[in-house]
Amino acid sequence: MLIHTVSPDASFADPGREYRASEPGVPLRCCLRKSLADEPVWLFRYSPPFGAGPYAETGPVFTHVECPGGALLDRLPVDLLNNPRILRSYNAAGQIHDGVVVEPGAFDREIEGLFNDPSIEAVQVRSVSHGCFFFGVTRD
Numbered sequence: 419m420l421i422h423t424v425s426p427d428a429s430f431a432d433p434g435r436e437y438r439a440s441e442p443g444v445p446l447r448c449c450l451r452k453s454l455a456d457e458p459v460w461l462f463r464y465s466p467p468f469g470a471g472p473y474a475e476t477g478p479v480f481t482h483v484e485c486p487g488g489a490l491l492d493r494l495p496v497d498l499l500n501n502p503r504i505l506r507s508y509n510a511a512g513q514i515h516d517g518v519v520v521e522p523g524a525f526d527r528e529i530e531g532l533f534n535d536p537s538i539e540a541v542q543v544r545s546v547s548h549g550c551f552f553f554g555v556t557r558d
Contacts (some may be wrong), residue, residue, distance in 0.1 A: 421555055437483070514521045
């Protein structure tokens with residue numbers, strides 16, 4: 419399983435992006451942590467790569483201007499999973515296959531269960547309250 423985050427470079431595709439010299443405490447989608455007071459960030463529209471046609475969505479995300487973290491992770495970011503999240507699975511055609519609300523402590527089991535279906539190619543992890551995209555998980 420590979421964890422996919424948002425690259426700060428993705429902001430340049432959005433002409434409406436906003437530079438924020440100081441925006442402490444916003445959820446960074448590049449390294450999956452909250453921003454500090456002295457870290458400049460981008461706020462821009464982003465469409466996750468999983469989901470095609472009518473299933474494609476665009477929403478706001480924050481990233482560092484220059485992220486010190488990596489773009490791919492090999493484990494689930496525990497700090498980000500302390501609250502219930504939505505897991506949305508997609509097939510190879512980018513169509514939504516299933517969606518579940520998962521409680522803290524059950525993420526690994528639920529994601530494994532979704533990937534037990536051979537037609538599932540990717541899973542999006544999203545906020546329960548706003549539906550915001552956090553990160554994606556794909557088969558490795």
